[in-house]
Amino acid sequence: MIYVIGIGPGGFDEITPRAFEIMKSCDVIAGYTVYVELIKKYFPEKIFYISGMRAERERCLMALKFSREHNYDVALISSGDAGVYGMAGLMLELADDEEVKIIPGITAANSCAAVLGAPLMNDYVIISLSDLLTEWDVIEKRLICACEGDFVICIYNPASNHRPEHFKRACEIIRRYKPDTTPAGYVRNIGREDEEAKVTTLGEIINCNIDMLCTVIIGNSQSCILNGKFITKRGYNNILPS
Numbered sequence: 001m002i003y004v005i006g007i008g009p010g011g012f013d014e015i016t017p018r019a020f021e022i023m024k025s026c027d028v029i030a031g032y033t034v035y036v037e038l039i040k041k042y043f044p045e046k047i048f049y050i051s052g053m054r055a056e057r058e059r060c061l062m063a064l065k066f067s068r069e070h071n072y073d074v075a076l077i078s079s080g081d082a083g084v085y086g087m088a089g090l091m092l093e094l095a096d097d098e099e100v101k102i103i104p105g106i107t108a109a110n111s112c113a114a115v116l117g118a119p120l121m122n123d124y125v126i127i128s129l130s131d132l133l134t135e136w137d138v139i140e141k142r143l144i145c146a147c148e149g150d151f152v153i154c155i156y157n158p159a160s161n162h163r164p165e166h167f168k169r170a171c172e173i174i175r176r177y178k179p180d181t182t183p184a185g186y187v188r189n190i191g192r193e194d195e196e197a198k199v200t201t202l203g204e205i206i207n208c209n210i211d212m213l214c215t216v217i218i219g220n221s222q223s224c225i226l227n228g229k230f231i232t233k234r235g236y237n238n239i240l241p242s
Contacts, residue, residue, distance in 0.1 A: 001067065001074070001099050001100075001101065002063050002064070002067050002073075002074045002076060002091065002095065002098060002099070002100045002101070003022050003023075003026065003073070003074065003075050003076065003080060003100075003101050003102075003103055003145055003209055004063065004076045004078070004082045004086070004087050004088045004091050004101070004102050004103065005019045005022060005023060005076065005078070005083050005105065005172070006019065006077075006079070006080055006081040006082040006083070006084075006086060006102040006103065006104055006105020006106070006107070006169045007019060007035060007038065007039060007077050007078070007079060007080075007105055007189040008077065008079070008080065008105045008106040008111070009080060009106060009107075009108050009111040009190035009192075010038055010189065010190060010191045010192045011041075011180060011190075011191030011192055012081065013191070014106050014111065014191045015039070015105070016103075016104070016105060016106070018103060020042075022075060022103055023039070023042075023043060023075045023077070023089055024080070024196075025073065026073040026074060026075040027044070027046070027047060027066070027070075027072035027073050028046065028047045028048070028049060028052075028063070028066045028075065029043060029046050029047070029048050029049075029073050029074075029075045029076070030048070030049040030051075030059055030062060030063045030066075030072045030074060030075070030076045030077070031049075031050065031059070031060075031076065031077040031078070032050075032051065032053065032078075033050050033051070034048050034054070034079075034081050035054065035077050035078065036048055036077070038079075039077070043046065043213070044130065047066075047072075048079075048147065049063070049066070053221045053222065054132075056087060056090055057090065058077065058093070059087070059090045059092070060087065060090050060094050061094065062095065063076045063091070064095065064098060067098060071085055076091060079105075079107070079108075079213055080103050080105055080106065080107040080111075081105045081106065081107040082101040082103065082104070082105060082128070083102060083104065083196055084107045085092055085156060085157075088102045091192050091215075095131075098123070107216040108154075108156060108190060109124075109127075109154040109156075109182070109215065110128055111187070111191055112154070112185075112186075112190055112215040112216075112217060114189040114214065115187045115190065115197045115218060116185040116187065116197060116199055116217060116229070116230040117226075117229030117230040118184075118229070118230075118231050118232065119152055119183070119185065119217045119223060119230045119232050120152060120154070120217070120232065121151075121231070121232045121233065121234040122205060122220070122222060122232050122233070122234055122235075123151055123152070124147045124151055124152035124154055124217075124232075125142075125149075125151045125152075125153055125154070126154045126155075126156060127142050127143060127146065127153060127154070127155055128137065128156040128157045129155060129156070129157050129158050129159070129163070129166045129167060130156075130163075130231075131163065131166070134225050135218075136166075137185065140173060142231070143173045143182075144168055144172060144177070145177060146171060147171035147173075147174055147176070148177065150220045150221050151220060152217065152218065152220045152223065152232055153174065153218045154215065154216070154217050155170065155215070155216040155218070156215060156218070157173055158170070158210045158211070158212070158214055158215075158216050159209070159210050159211050159212060159213045161193075162193055163213045165181065166214075167210045167216070168206055169205075170177070170192050171205065171206040172206075174202065174218060175202060175203075175206075177219075177237075178202055178218070178219075178240065179202070180201060180202050180203025180204075181201055181202070181203065181220075181233075182201060182202040182206040182218060182219050182220075183199070183200075183201060183202075183207070183216065183219040183223040183224060183225050183230050183231075184199075184200055184216065184218045184219060184230075185197065185198055185199040185200060185204045185217055186198055186205065186214045186215065186216045186217070187214065187215055187229045188203050188211070188213050188214045189213050189225060190215060191207060199225055199228060199229065199230045202218055202219075205218070217230070219232055220232060223237075
């Protein structure tokens, strides 16, 4: 059996009990180096298969090998939720008749929102700025459509050493449609000891030190900052009692 597991944003207390118990029951835990390091100390008796960035297909094939040739139960882990920019889709593509179960986790959008306040109270979109698998022209089109629809925008993978300007480019696109006073915020290292968060505005966040460890949320026309918290109004105060 292969379990594709979302381990949350990084902190042990944000791993769901179901995910923890299944990892505990498995013979093998497979994952990207950084994610395995986050949980390895809790499972010292396990067999670990660790691989780096861009080795996702090989990781899935190795999980299949452990399951088919050794009859091992395998936990294939992803950060956040395994079905949100994680390993669930690829594993299902490669599995053929192998039994695969997807175990959900807390994705970065939800964790980031909880730290900043309540910015995802109404419709929102999640857009990754990584152009490793998606062309930048497509990413730009998605940003424009999200702005035209007045969505709150949650940004994953905002910048890296190889693409340091992507976040600023994205902000410049968004600024064509949203005023600089639009509430915005980011959280770095969500759920970990060195967590850092800031509530600010679209005009200011473009100058913040945003990197690959950050998740960013940019508000819509109903967003505001109240008592230091980033809130997107749902409209409940507009409903009169019957």
